[in-house]
Amino acid sequence: MRLTSFLFTAALALAASGGSSAWGQSYPRKPVSVISAFPPGHLDMIVRTVDGPFQASFKQPLVVENRTGAGGNIAAEAVTRSAPDGQTLLITVDTVVTVNPRLYPNLKFKADVDLVPVIYLTNSAQTLVCHPSVPVKSVSDLVAYAKSHDMSYASGGQGVPGHLAAEMFLAATGVRMTHVPYRGPTLALQDMMGGNVQCGFLSTAVVMPHVKSGKLIGLAVTSARRSPIAPELPTMSEAGIAGFEASFGDLLLAPKGTPPAVVASLNEAFGAVLAQPDARNKLLALGLEFVPNTPEQAAARMRRESDKWALVMDRLALRVD
Numbered sequence: 511m512r513l514t515s516f517l518f519t520a521a522l523a524l525a526a527s528g529g530s531s532a533w534g535q536s537y538p539r540k541p542v543s544v545i546s547a548f549p550p551g552h553l554d555m556i557v558r559t560v561d562g563p564f565q566a567s568f569k570q571p572l573v574v575e576n577r578t579g580a581g582g583n584i585a586a587e588a589v590t591r592s593a594p595d596g597q598t599l600l601i602t603v604d605t606v607v608t609v610n611p612r613l614y615p616n617l618k619f620k621a622d623v624d625l626v627p628v629i630y631l632t633n634s635a636q637t638l639v640c641h642p643s644v645p646v647k648s649v650s651d652l653v654a655y656a657k658s659h660d661m662s663y664a665s666g667g668q669g670v671p672g673h674l675a676a677e678m679f680l681a682a683t684g685v686r687m688t689h690v691p692y693r694g695p696t697l698a699l700q701d702m703m704g705g706n707v708q709c710g711f712l713s714t715a716v717v718m719p720h721v722k723s724g725k726l727i728g729l730a731v732t733s734a735r736r737s738p739i740a741p742e743l744p745t746m747s748e749a750g751i752a753g754f755e756a757s758f759g760d761l762l763l764a765p766k767g768t769p770p771a772v773v774a775s776l777n778e779a780f781g782a783v784l785a786q787p788d789a790r791n792k793l794l795a796l797g798l799e800f801v802p803n804t805p806e807q808a809a810a811r812m813r814r815e816s817d818k819w820a821l822v823m824d825r826l827a828l829r830v831d
Contacts, residue, residue, distance in 0.1 A: 537596055537772055538570045544762075545575050545589055547582035547602035548666070549694040552715065552796055553760060556631050557601060559792065560783045567779065574601075578694050581669040582606035583614060583621075590624035594767030596776065600625060604761045605669055608815040612823055613669040614830050622816060625763040627808035629777045631784065632760045632798035635733035636675045636711040637718070637740065639726040644708050649729050649749035652709070656685040663687045664702045664710035666695035668830045674819065675711040675732045675756040677826050682751050702726070711756075714740055715796040732756040739797040759815070760798075761808070773805050 542564075546553045554574050561572045577585040586606050592598035600606075607621045638649065644661075646652045655661075665672035668691050680687060690707050692698040695716060701707050703725055714737050721728035721740070730749040731737045734757065746754035762780060764773055783789055784800040793800055803811070823829075 537775070538568055540597065541571045541573045542568075542596070543575060543598045544572050544601050545577055545585045545598065547577065547585035547600065547606055549576055549578050549696050551696070552632075552713075552798060553601050555792075555796075556760065556784070559789050560780050563783050564779055579667075581610055581613070581667040581673075583610055583617060586610070586621045586625065587617075587619050589763065589765060590619045590621065592765055594765040594769075596764060596768050596772035598765065599628070599776070600763045601631070602761060602763070603671060604630070604759045604812065604815055605671055605674065605819070607761065607763065607812060609669045609674065609819045609823070612816075612820055613828060616831065622812070624766050626766055626768060626773065626805070627812050628762040628764055628773050628805060629780050630759045630761055630801070630803050630808045630811060631780065632793055632800055633757060634671075634760065634798050635714055635731050635737060635757050636671050637714040637721075637731050637737070637743065638675075638679070638709065638711050638729040638746070639702070639717050639721060640709040640729065641702055641705050641707075642724065642727055643705055644727065646727065646729070649744075649746065649751065652729060653683045653685055656683075656687060661685075661687045661709065662690050662707045664690050664692060664698035664707040664712075666698050666712070667691050667693065669828075670695070671713075671756065671758045672698070672711040674822065674828075677828060678754065678756055678822060679711070679746070679751065681826055682754060713797075715798065718797070737797050738794055759811070761812070770805075777805050777808075 544557050557572050557574050565571050577588055582602050589598055589600040611620050611622045646655050663676050695712050699712055702710050714731055717726055718740050720726040728743050730744050730746045732746055734755045781802050785802055
């Protein structure tokens, strides 16, 4: 434990010195604003987890501000218009930069150009769930039922992971469902549990307590392998949708033009905390996994994800005016 603590402290000290070497003690010169693109949830938890060690090393806190709506575009635009000095960051699901620029062709900014990735924070997946009033117990049951009944599915908004996973499912099975987008996954979950919308793809960590309590029926997860917090649920591929895989990442970004030394310091600071056993276990309990990565590796992954989803969106003709 002493060795782990020493390495942890040394990593944060290195991150802090990286910022100091370029500007003396100028960064950060005030609290760092971390704008979240979604309602309070695991993204806020990640920032809170990092905040204490960050303050100890950088002498300034991380302050979360939730700006929700438009599939994350409202928060993203606010950060693109902020000064590129590392004082304002964006924390979001990566679809804001890998999907939205193509899904929303009329935006006045380009998130994938105007923002630079700092670090991929976690990897996550969605779970296909339905209200208990829907008489299904498996994905194949749902496909058969949907072919003879009018159905709807909820998501946390246009272009978010649940929307993309659902459209991939519909395209793969040939069934039709009406999309009911909400301003964030919490509202989508509430309406689904109330029976106002029948099914949906939502975060595994968010829906599993309700699946276990019987308030929702869990059918399958969208990841390539089974979830550690829902091992009883098959993957979509195991459930009969061959080759189906839709995984996503949570990403920390900064405005384009932010000095590379600041980006590197932030990467090291966040990575040092999230790699700690306590933090890793806390994330895994939510079905989230942190894999250490550099800003360059994060950028490369972001490009790969953008290319992957571009093919899906073109195939499905997904666009929002």
